Amino acid sequence: MPKSYSPREHEAAIMQRWESARCFHATTGTGRAPYSIFIPPPNVTAALHLGHALNNTLQDVLTRVHRMRGFETLWLPGTDHAGIATQSVVEKRLLMQGKRRTDFTREAFIEKVQGWKDEYEAVILSQLKAMGSSCDVERTRFTMDPVCATAVREAFFRLFSDGLIDRGKRLVNWDPVSQTALADDEVEMHEVDGHFWYLRYPLADGSGHVTVATTRPETMLGDTAVAVNPRDPRAAALRGKRLRLPIVGREIPIVEDDYVVMPASMGGDPSDAKAQFATGFLKVTPAHDANDWEIGRRHGLAAINVMAPDGSISDRHGWSDVGDDARAFVGMTREAARTAIVAWFKAHGLLEETRPYRHSVGHSYRSHVPVEPYLSDQWYVRVTDDRLRGAALRAMAPDQVDGSWPTEIAPRSGAEGDGEVRFFPARYAKTFQQWHENLRDWCISRQLWWGHRIPVWSKRVQGGAGGIDLAAHGAGHLRQPTQHAVLAVVRVADGVQVSPSEATSGEFDLHICTLTDAAGAALEPHGFVRDPDVLDTWFSSALWPLSTLGWPDPSAFEMAGMLDEFNPSAVLSTAREIITLWVSRMVMFNRYFLGGRVPFRHVFIHSVVQDGFGQKMSKSLGNGLDPRDVIDTHGADALRFTLVQMSTSTQDVRLPVDMICPHTGETFTPKTIVTDSGYTVAAPVQESPKAPGKRMVSSYGAASGTAEPGTEQPLARNTSARFDTGRNFANKLWNATRFALANLPQGRPPELVTAAPASMADRWMLARLAQAVATIDASIADYRFNEVGDALYDVVWRDFCDWYLESIKPTVKTDPLQQQCLRSVLDGLLRLMHPVMPFVTETLWSAVRAAGPAGVRGLALPDGELCTTASWPRPDAALIDVGALRDMERVQALVLAIRNLRGERKVDPKRRITLHAAASAMATILAGEGIVQTLAGLDRVEPMAGTRPAGALVFAHDGEELWLANVVDAVDADAERDRLSKLIAERTRAIAGFEAKLGNTGYLAKAPPAVVEETRAKCAQAQSDLDAARNALAALGAGA
């Protein structure tokens, strides 16, 4: 075995072995209890980043632990088509070639997106492999593959049939760049420096004007009223009056509505920020503002849409009274129109004032431009229905519900799935609950080409005296829903759904949802047209726990039994922003479609990895890490261990980002600058710390375009010194194993596997191993991953390497029983380490196996071909030998005391010294069976007797005075006095503290007796230490 572990020499081969043995493939009918996890499918837009690496590592740890515990374990991998995100990256790429999406047919464009998807899906799957993810690759799914598509079609059809999907003209969040609607949670709020413009609207009778305040003057073209609060003192005088809308010339009413905030000067609430800016008159633009839409509905106002889908001013989407003045604005972008309209008001003396105003504006999470509230027809899932929202709330574990939920939510009924979803950490249950309590209907149509196309065919028809004659439209067979098609008739005027016979006058839309494309296509000769839009990506993601297992008919995809075996899954591991986007919808859909069954029993929310300055890692800041780089420099196990150890239950963790100098390979901390927007980033160009004069470009430099990487100044990769911990740990395990193997002869008798180790060191080590198993089991159960990492580090490095291996060095070569213990402990440790560091443990596994069978009494370690399928250690409780633990604790304390003295007096490490031990220390040394001598570098131990040898150092331990002789060649009296004085000062302070406590009557009366007793003992011991040190100092003084 080489002296150090080199990950890249082993990782690929190990993965190969696992795969060819199909270790990660799960099936039905094994008789084993199922344990399943669905991977949150990463978007096919880009390669996996560190956040994915974290989430995948944690899922893999859970998966591997349960596999070793004997569960039938399924970790199901896959990818998400990520509609808008993927479409926009492909469009961006086309744009660089000077092409647009509309230059292609829909089919040709989708072909291009498909190409991108294939490329990144392959990258993602290879990254999963490189990280050691033990997923069942044979069951890899993609949200748009035929299996998932079948589920999406079925789900839409059922929801449509059950009246949970409907179409409506409403204000949506419109992204004018992507030209699609967005769901509420796809809108990000950003602070923007804007203005309040105060615009005068003249009264139609020429008797004056009112002034409205607005941040969006361009929407005034669509104003259909001005509202005033009925309690406003000015309201009465204006009642019944009308206004002449400037530019447009439209005559609009003044309406009275409670919604309007009165200015502080007119009796408004001065603490309301709005009252500071308000004039008391609110321009009402129902087609361009959600609140105005509501006001418009209350007062029967028209909604005049003055914009095209690209956000430009347009007279072709609902605006008809365009006069000569207004014509000039048509065709302008919304930004240009804003400027021009303000200028117009100014030029006409109608701009009263302009005030700066900083406020939050919704931006598209994809194109990052301000979202436009836009009037359009969209499909909605009525998630506010109790069958969906109520079911999600009822799924919450009762003890995690905060207070009680709204009265319109039906109570828990003991139905399947009720109360079964639990959040870790528990505080995230609140996020889930609040989201559902304030839920609004979910807009699911997206005006994109990439995605699941909406399975609805529509036709606009006229109503007639006897209702609509369906047969005349080729839909006669749909008077009653069939297995393959369902009809909805919607009155165009108000969007209300009616029965065909009720459609007696006016226009109606016939919407037919079909289960198959063929059924839809059959309608096309009759004038039906398929909806061009696609579904929100989250619609298919919401079905992930169902669709991946073949729902609605698993046997159709050779997955018979899978759905019942592996749904519900054990846990969903994800980031907290996903609670609203995805967790909620999975719970609603899974429960709805599977008779109340929840998709997962636990939701684990992992922390977000930030850079060293507490900033989110992002491409544009260049502060991210590529997991592939870390695997390359440190190995997958190092990446994994470090991520596990970082995973605390806080909401974010910091990972200081370092840089690798491309000239020297050295890791260094880059120089930083602060950007205009206040981010701390690596300076674009960095100087090599070790190669003077050589330069490099940082990721930020490249991402921001402020520095061009080239041969003179290459791009430097990011890394983090934090991963050294993981790399060092893997190497430590490697070397500990190397040492152990060197001490384990071949051909040990097999009967030793049931023998009970006799030596104190062996019994202690087995006890520590047993304790570590208990700690790790408990931590895994609560998803406290950092504790798993710490427990492994402690038992392997501190207990096994530092103490156990050092202790047994003199004896292990000749003691077969000890060899068996060493063999077994090593075996157990490899198993415990495996879920976190699968590669190094599997690499070592075959070498360790060759050393003969493992196991001792109380710890069965059945042999296995591979570590990954070996059984999880289950030590007998009796292995926790409290006597050995107590003895070893005393041994360690004595050893540390002696080492401390050696270090302080700079005793040559090689020098063997003599201890004169009093009764208690002597007992410890005997109990230690030679370990103290080995670890403290003693050549002899003698009882305390007679006079102190010349030059012997005095020290106090465990309330006793002890001597160390043969320590130095010449006594340095000054150094010795310093040491003793320091000790005296320290003990004196401690004793004062103890005595203060013990002199407190309240303490003696109220503290538990055991605590008081402990304090007394500590005080007495400190007193003995003090006495010993004082004696020594006095003796030294006399001798000097």
Next chain:
RNA sequence: GGGCGCUUAGCUCAGUUGGUUAGAGCACCGCUAUUACACAGCGGGGGUCACAGGUUCGAGUCCUGUAGCGCUCACCA
């Protein structure tokens, strides 16, 4: 504005129901090429636990308030 989280050693973080003199890793200082490992070993220095009150015999831990940082929901009059 509502909700949530964080503030402990130079850095990154532990600290379970309040109970010894608050811990770890990295970094730093000293010693060590010793036959598992220098990606190491041994020893050391370093914190009035953000601040101010309170409860308690006893507070890093519980309560109240303040400040700073961050996330999230709502809000474009």
